[in-house]
Amino acid sequence: MNSCIEIVPPAISKTEEKRARKATDASMIKLLPALIQAAIYRNQREMISVSTQLLAATEGTHTLVHEKLKRLLRGPNTSAQVKEPPHTLANIGLPTIALDDVVLEDDLEADVQELLLEHQRRAELQAFSLEPRHKILLEGAEGNGKTMLAEAMAHSLDLLFIQVKFSGLLNSYLGETGKKLDEIFEYAAGQPCVLFIDEFDTIATQRGSNANDVGESQRITNQLLLSLNKLPAHTVFIAATNNLSALDKAARRRFDCELSLGKPTQALRQKLASKELSPTLTPGSDLSKWVAPVAALELSNLDALVKLCRRIRRDQALYQGAGIQSIISRAQAPLLPA
Protein backbone atom coordinates (compact mmCIF):
# COMPACT_ATOMS: atom_id res chain seq x y z
CA MET A 1 0.00 0.00 0.00
CA ASN A 2 1.51 3.34 -0.91
CA SER A 3 -1.45 5.67 -0.50
CA CYS A 4 0.56 7.68 2.07
CA ILE A 5 3.01 8.75 -0.70
CA GLU A 6 0.52 11.27 -2.10
CA ILE A 7 1.63 14.12 0.17
CA VAL A 8 1.03 17.08 -2.17
CA PRO A 9 -2.54 17.34 -3.34
CA PRO A 10 -2.65 18.21 -7.04
CA ALA A 11 -5.03 21.13 -6.36
CA ILE A 12 -2.30 23.01 -4.48
CA SER A 13 0.37 22.55 -7.17
CA LYS A 14 -2.14 23.77 -9.79
CA THR A 15 -2.83 26.89 -7.73
CA GLU A 16 0.88 27.52 -7.31
CA GLU A 17 1.44 27.07 -11.01
CA LYS A 18 -1.32 29.58 -11.72
CA ARG A 19 0.19 32.04 -9.27
CA ALA A 20 3.63 31.66 -10.85
CA ARG A 21 2.15 32.21 -14.30
CA LYS A 22 0.31 35.32 -13.10
CA ALA A 23 3.50 36.72 -11.61
CA THR A 24 5.37 36.04 -14.85
CA ASP A 25 2.60 37.63 -16.90
CA ALA A 26 2.76 40.75 -14.72
CA SER A 27 6.53 41.06 -15.07
CA MET A 28 6.32 40.50 -18.83
CA ILE A 29 3.65 43.18 -19.21
CA LYS A 30 5.92 45.63 -17.42
CA LEU A 31 8.60 45.01 -20.07
CA LEU A 32 6.28 45.82 -22.97
CA PRO A 33 6.73 49.64 -23.05
CA ALA A 34 10.52 49.25 -23.18
CA LEU A 35 10.20 46.65 -25.93
CA ILE A 36 7.85 48.81 -28.00
CA GLN A 37 10.09 51.83 -27.53
CA ALA A 38 13.10 49.80 -28.69
CA ALA A 39 11.12 48.67 -31.75
CA ILE A 40 9.89 52.17 -32.65
CA TYR A 41 13.37 53.67 -32.34
CA ARG A 42 14.95 50.57 -33.83
CA ASN A 43 17.28 50.29 -30.91
CA GLN A 44 18.54 46.77 -31.37
CA ARG A 45 20.71 46.79 -28.26
CA GLU A 46 17.73 47.73 -26.06
CA MET A 47 15.50 45.25 -27.87
CA ILE A 48 17.96 42.44 -27.16
CA SER A 49 18.35 43.49 -23.54
CA VAL A 50 14.56 43.47 -22.97
CA SER A 51 14.19 40.23 -24.91
CA THR A 52 16.82 38.61 -22.71
CA GLN A 53 14.78 39.60 -19.65
CA LEU A 54 11.70 38.16 -21.31
CA LEU A 55 13.62 34.97 -21.94
CA ALA A 56 14.41 34.63 -18.24
CA ALA A 57 10.84 35.50 -17.24
CA THR A 58 9.27 32.89 -19.49
CA GLU A 59 11.47 29.99 -18.43
CA GLY A 60 9.41 27.18 -16.93
CA THR A 61 6.07 28.96 -17.30
CA HIS A 62 5.62 29.78 -21.02
CA THR A 63 7.54 27.05 -22.76
CA LEU A 64 6.53 27.82 -26.35
CA VAL A 65 7.24 31.55 -26.07
CA HIS A 66 10.49 30.76 -24.29
CA GLU A 67 11.67 28.45 -27.07
CA LYS A 68 10.75 30.99 -29.74
CA LEU A 69 12.62 33.78 -27.95
CA LYS A 70 15.61 31.51 -27.57
CA ARG A 71 15.64 30.90 -31.31
CA LEU A 72 15.34 34.62 -32.06
CA LEU A 73 18.16 35.46 -29.70
CA ARG A 74 20.44 32.69 -30.83
CA GLY A 75 22.43 34.84 -33.29
CA PRO A 76 26.05 35.67 -32.60
CA ASN A 77 25.17 39.37 -32.57
CA THR A 78 23.05 39.15 -29.44
CA SER A 79 25.81 39.59 -26.91
CA ALA A 80 26.92 42.86 -25.33
CA GLN A 81 29.19 43.68 -28.29
CA VAL A 82 26.22 44.04 -30.64
CA LYS A 83 26.95 46.51 -33.45
CA GLU A 84 24.98 49.72 -33.90
CA PRO A 85 22.53 49.20 -36.77
CA PRO A 86 23.29 51.36 -39.82
CA HIS A 87 19.89 53.09 -39.80
CA THR A 88 20.85 55.77 -42.31
CA LEU A 89 21.78 53.05 -44.78
CA ALA A 90 19.02 50.50 -44.32
CA ASN A 91 15.52 49.92 -43.03
CA ILE A 92 15.83 47.26 -40.36
CA GLY A 93 12.85 45.52 -38.83
CA LEU A 94 10.73 42.46 -38.53
CA PRO A 95 9.04 41.45 -41.80
CA THR A 96 5.26 41.76 -41.97
CA ILE A 97 4.49 40.27 -45.40
CA ALA A 98 3.82 36.53 -45.26
CA LEU A 99 4.43 34.04 -48.07
CA ASP A 100 0.67 33.52 -48.36
CA ASP A 101 0.32 37.21 -49.33
CA VAL A 102 2.45 36.69 -52.44
CA VAL A 103 0.94 34.81 -55.36
CA LEU A 104 3.51 32.86 -57.33
CA GLU A 105 3.56 30.54 -60.32
CA ASP A 106 3.61 26.91 -59.12
CA ASP A 107 7.18 26.23 -60.29
CA LEU A 108 8.49 29.33 -58.60
CA GLU A 109 6.61 28.54 -55.42
CA ALA A 110 8.22 25.08 -55.38
CA ASP A 111 11.68 26.64 -55.85
CA VAL A 112 11.05 29.06 -52.99
CA GLN A 113 9.85 26.28 -50.69
CA GLU A 114 12.96 24.25 -51.53
CA LEU A 115 15.20 27.17 -50.57
CA LEU A 116 13.35 27.79 -47.32
CA LEU A 117 13.59 24.12 -46.44
CA GLU A 118 17.37 24.19 -46.88
CA HIS A 119 17.56 26.88 -44.19
CA GLN A 120 15.14 25.09 -41.90
CA ARG A 121 17.12 21.83 -42.23
CA ARG A 122 20.57 23.39 -42.25
CA ALA A 123 21.99 20.86 -39.75
CA GLU A 124 21.27 17.96 -42.10
CA LEU A 125 23.09 19.77 -44.90
CA GLN A 126 26.02 20.58 -42.63
CA ALA A 127 26.40 16.86 -41.87
CA PHE A 128 27.10 16.47 -45.60
CA SER A 129 29.48 19.47 -45.68
CA LEU A 130 26.90 21.62 -47.40
CA GLU A 131 25.38 25.03 -46.73
CA PRO A 132 21.89 26.22 -47.59
CA ARG A 133 21.85 28.38 -50.71
CA HIS A 134 21.80 31.90 -49.32
CA LYS A 135 22.62 34.29 -52.18
CA ILE A 136 19.49 34.67 -54.23
CA LEU A 137 18.89 36.84 -57.27
CA LEU A 138 15.29 37.80 -58.09
CA GLU A 139 14.82 38.87 -61.65
CA GLY A 140 11.83 40.20 -63.57
CA ALA A 141 9.92 43.24 -64.78
CA GLU A 142 8.78 45.78 -62.19
CA GLY A 143 5.66 45.30 -60.11
CA ASN A 144 5.45 41.51 -60.02
CA GLY A 145 6.43 40.95 -56.42
CA LYS A 146 10.24 40.80 -56.11
CA THR A 147 10.36 43.04 -53.03
CA MET A 148 7.31 41.34 -51.54
CA LEU A 149 8.86 37.92 -52.03
CA ALA A 150 12.13 38.95 -50.35
CA GLU A 151 10.26 40.19 -47.28
CA ALA A 152 8.00 37.13 -47.24
CA MET A 153 11.05 34.84 -47.26
CA ALA A 154 12.41 36.68 -44.22
CA HIS A 155 8.99 36.24 -42.59
CA SER A 156 8.94 32.51 -43.31
CA LEU A 157 12.41 32.09 -41.87
CA ASP A 158 11.56 34.20 -38.80
CA LEU A 159 14.46 36.53 -39.58
CA LEU A 160 15.15 40.24 -39.34
CA PHE A 161 14.63 42.02 -42.69
CA ILE A 162 17.31 44.54 -43.65
CA GLN A 163 16.46 46.57 -46.74
CA VAL A 164 19.19 48.81 -48.12
CA LYS A 165 18.20 52.47 -48.67
CA PHE A 166 19.52 53.93 -51.88
CA SER A 167 19.37 57.49 -50.59
CA GLY A 168 21.94 56.67 -47.91
CA LEU A 169 24.11 54.61 -50.20
CA LEU A 170 24.38 56.38 -53.51
CA ASN A 171 24.06 60.05 -52.54
CA SER A 172 27.36 59.92 -50.76
CA TYR A 173 30.72 61.42 -51.53
CA LEU A 174 32.91 59.85 -54.15
CA GLY A 175 34.54 56.76 -52.71
CA GLU A 176 32.09 56.55 -49.80
CA THR A 177 29.57 54.15 -51.33
CA GLY A 178 31.90 51.15 -51.22
CA LYS A 179 32.66 51.83 -47.56
CA LYS A 180 28.98 52.11 -46.74
CA LEU A 181 28.19 48.89 -48.55
CA ASP A 182 30.89 47.21 -46.54
CA GLU A 183 29.34 48.59 -43.34
CA ILE A 184 25.91 47.17 -44.26
CA PHE A 185 27.29 43.76 -45.19
CA GLU A 186 29.36 43.62 -42.01
CA TYR A 187 26.29 44.41 -39.91
CA ALA A 188 24.19 41.84 -41.77
CA ALA A 189 26.89 39.19 -41.42
CA GLY A 190 26.75 39.58 -37.64
CA GLN A 191 23.39 37.86 -37.21
CA PRO A 192 20.92 35.57 -38.95
CA CYS A 193 18.90 37.91 -41.18
CA VAL A 194 17.75 38.61 -44.71
CA LEU A 195 19.66 41.43 -46.40
CA PHE A 196 17.80 42.82 -49.40
CA ILE A 197 19.05 45.15 -52.14
CA ASP A 198 16.57 46.28 -54.77
CA GLU A 199 17.65 47.55 -58.22
CA PHE A 200 20.88 45.65 -57.74
CA ASP A 201 22.07 46.41 -61.29
CA THR A 202 22.50 50.08 -60.33
CA ILE A 203 25.05 49.03 -57.71
CA ALA A 204 26.71 46.03 -59.34
CA THR A 205 27.00 47.67 -62.74
CA GLN A 206 28.84 45.86 -65.51
CA ARG A 207 32.39 47.18 -65.21
CA GLY A 208 33.63 49.21 -68.15
CA SER A 209 30.09 49.86 -69.45
CA ASN A 210 30.17 53.58 -68.70
CA ALA A 211 32.83 55.67 -70.46
CA ASN A 212 32.28 58.63 -68.07
CA ASP A 213 32.90 56.48 -65.06
CA VAL A 214 36.03 57.52 -63.20
CA GLY A 215 36.40 54.11 -61.66
CA GLU A 216 33.86 54.63 -58.89
CA SER A 217 31.41 52.00 -60.14
CA GLN A 218 34.30 49.56 -60.62
CA ARG A 219 35.38 50.15 -57.05
CA ILE A 220 31.82 49.61 -55.79
CA THR A 221 31.43 46.39 -57.75
CA ASN A 222 34.81 45.11 -56.55
CA GLN A 223 33.86 45.91 -52.98
CA LEU A 224 30.57 44.10 -53.46
CA LEU A 225 32.30 40.98 -54.76
CA LEU A 226 34.52 40.89 -51.68
CA SER A 227 31.52 41.31 -49.37
CA LEU A 228 29.59 38.58 -51.17
CA ASN A 229 32.53 36.18 -50.98
CA LYS A 230 32.75 36.35 -47.22
CA LEU A 231 29.04 36.43 -46.38
CA PRO A 232 28.16 33.66 -43.87
CA ALA A 233 25.32 31.26 -44.68
CA HIS A 234 23.15 32.51 -41.82
CA THR A 235 22.82 35.79 -43.73
CA VAL A 236 20.43 35.32 -46.61
CA PHE A 237 21.30 37.87 -49.27
CA ILE A 238 18.52 38.64 -51.74
CA ALA A 239 19.06 41.05 -54.61
CA ALA A 240 16.46 42.14 -57.16
CA THR A 241 16.87 43.46 -60.67
CA ASN A 242 14.66 44.24 -63.61
CA ASN A 243 17.65 44.76 -65.85
CA LEU A 244 19.66 41.56 -65.79
CA SER A 245 21.81 42.54 -68.80
CA ALA A 246 23.19 45.59 -66.93
CA LEU A 247 24.33 43.46 -64.02
CA ASP A 248 28.04 42.80 -63.70
CA LYS A 249 28.73 39.24 -64.84
CA ALA A 250 31.11 38.39 -62.00
CA ALA A 251 28.56 39.69 -59.48
CA ARG A 252 25.86 37.58 -61.13
CA ARG A 253 28.03 34.49 -60.81
CA ARG A 254 28.26 34.98 -57.04
CA PHE A 255 24.60 34.02 -56.60
CA ASP A 256 23.61 30.50 -55.60
CA CYS A 257 20.40 30.70 -57.56
CA GLU A 258 18.28 32.96 -59.76
CA LEU A 259 14.51 33.11 -59.48
CA SER A 260 12.52 34.70 -62.24
CA LEU A 261 9.25 36.54 -61.64
CA GLY A 262 8.27 36.78 -65.26
CA LYS A 263 5.23 38.18 -67.01
CA PRO A 264 2.23 36.87 -65.04
CA THR A 265 0.19 34.17 -66.76
CA GLN A 266 -3.61 34.22 -66.95
CA ALA A 267 -3.71 31.54 -64.21
CA LEU A 268 -1.63 33.69 -61.89
CA ARG A 269 -3.72 36.77 -62.60
CA GLN A 270 -6.82 34.70 -61.82
CA LYS A 271 -5.28 33.53 -58.53
CA LEU A 272 -4.49 37.11 -57.45
CA ALA A 273 -7.83 38.53 -58.63
CA SER A 274 -9.68 35.80 -56.65
CA LYS A 275 -7.71 36.80 -53.58
CA GLU A 276 -8.24 40.53 -54.00
CA LEU A 277 -11.96 40.17 -54.71
CA SER A 278 -12.57 37.47 -52.14
CA PRO A 279 -15.69 37.66 -49.92
CA THR A 280 -13.47 37.90 -46.83
CA LEU A 281 -12.45 41.38 -48.02
CA THR A 282 -15.98 42.41 -48.99
CA PRO A 283 -18.24 41.07 -46.24
CA GLY A 284 -21.83 40.76 -47.45
CA SER A 285 -20.93 41.35 -51.12
CA ASP A 286 -20.07 38.82 -53.79
CA LEU A 287 -17.60 40.13 -56.37
CA SER A 288 -16.67 36.70 -57.74
CA LYS A 289 -18.22 37.39 -61.17
CA TRP A 290 -15.57 40.08 -61.76
CA VAL A 291 -12.63 37.75 -61.17
CA ALA A 292 -12.53 36.30 -64.71
CA PRO A 293 -12.86 39.66 -66.52
CA VAL A 294 -10.11 41.17 -64.36
CA ALA A 295 -7.84 38.16 -64.91
CA ALA A 296 -8.45 38.38 -68.68
CA LEU A 297 -7.03 41.90 -68.84
CA GLU A 298 -3.49 42.11 -70.13
CA LEU A 299 -2.41 44.57 -67.45
CA SER A 300 1.21 45.65 -67.31
CA ASN A 301 1.92 43.81 -64.06
CA LEU A 302 0.42 42.41 -60.85
CA ASP A 303 0.77 45.79 -59.16
CA ALA A 304 -1.72 47.20 -61.71
CA LEU A 305 -4.03 44.23 -61.13
CA VAL A 306 -4.05 44.76 -57.35
CA LYS A 307 -4.77 48.48 -57.84
CA LEU A 308 -7.65 47.70 -60.21
CA CYS A 309 -9.15 45.19 -57.74
CA ARG A 310 -8.93 47.77 -54.98
CA ARG A 311 -10.77 50.32 -57.13
CA ILE A 312 -13.46 47.70 -57.65
CA ARG A 313 -13.72 47.03 -53.91
CA ARG A 314 -13.87 50.77 -53.21
CA ASP A 315 -16.69 51.12 -55.71
CA GLN A 316 -18.54 48.25 -54.07
CA ALA A 317 -18.06 49.78 -50.61
CA LEU A 318 -19.20 53.28 -51.58
CA TYR A 319 -21.64 52.82 -54.51
CA GLN A 320 -22.78 49.18 -54.22
CA GLY A 321 -20.68 48.36 -57.26
CA ALA A 322 -22.53 50.68 -59.68
CA GLY A 323 -19.30 51.75 -61.39
CA ILE A 324 -17.50 48.39 -61.61
CA GLN A 325 -18.49 47.62 -65.21
CA SER A 326 -17.19 50.97 -66.33
CA ILE A 327 -13.97 50.66 -64.29
CA ILE A 328 -13.23 47.36 -66.03
CA SER A 329 -14.23 48.65 -69.47
CA ARG A 330 -11.88 51.58 -69.09
CA ALA A 331 -9.14 49.13 -68.24
CA GLN A 332 -10.01 47.54 -71.63
CA ALA A 333 -11.46 44.19 -70.70
CA PRO A 334 -11.71 41.82 -73.64
CA LEU A 335 -14.22 39.74 -71.69
CA LEU A 336 -17.07 41.06 -69.57
CA PRO A 337 -19.72 39.08 -67.72
CA ALA A 338 -23.23 39.16 -69.17
Ligand SMILES: Nc1ncnc2c1ncn2[C@@H]1O[C@H](COP(=O)(O)OP(=O)(O)OP(=O)(O)O)[C@@H](O)[C@H]1O
Ligand atom coordinates in the same frame (compact mmCIF):
# COMPACT_ATOMS: atom_id res chain seq x y z
N1 LIG B 1 3.19 38.24 -56.78
C1 LIG B 1 2.41 39.15 -56.17
N2 LIG B 1 1.49 38.76 -55.26
C2 LIG B 1 0.69 39.66 -54.67
N3 LIG B 1 0.77 41.01 -54.90
C3 LIG B 1 1.67 41.44 -55.79
C4 LIG B 1 2.54 40.54 -56.46
N4 LIG B 1 3.33 41.24 -57.27
C5 LIG B 1 3.01 42.52 -57.12
N5 LIG B 1 2.02 42.67 -56.23
C6 LIG B 1 1.43 43.96 -55.84
O1 LIG B 1 2.26 44.97 -56.42
C7 LIG B 1 2.92 45.76 -55.42
C8 LIG B 1 4.34 46.01 -55.83
O2 LIG B 1 5.07 44.78 -55.80
P1 LIG B 1 6.65 44.75 -55.56
O3 LIG B 1 7.11 46.08 -55.04
O4 LIG B 1 6.98 43.57 -54.74
O5 LIG B 1 7.18 44.57 -57.03
P2 LIG B 1 8.68 44.57 -57.54
O6 LIG B 1 8.81 43.43 -58.47
O7 LIG B 1 9.60 44.62 -56.39
O8 LIG B 1 8.77 45.93 -58.35
P3 LIG B 1 10.06 46.87 -58.70
O9 LIG B 1 10.84 46.16 -59.78
O10 LIG B 1 9.44 48.14 -59.16
O11 LIG B 1 10.84 47.04 -57.43
C9 LIG B 1 2.77 44.98 -54.14
O12 LIG B 1 2.71 45.84 -53.02
C10 LIG B 1 1.47 44.22 -54.34
O13 LIG B 1 0.35 45.04 -54.04
Ligand SMILES: [Mg+2]
Ligand atom coordinates in the same frame (compact mmCIF):
# COMPACT_ATOMS: atom_id res chain seq x y z
MG1 LIG C 1 11.04 46.03 -55.73
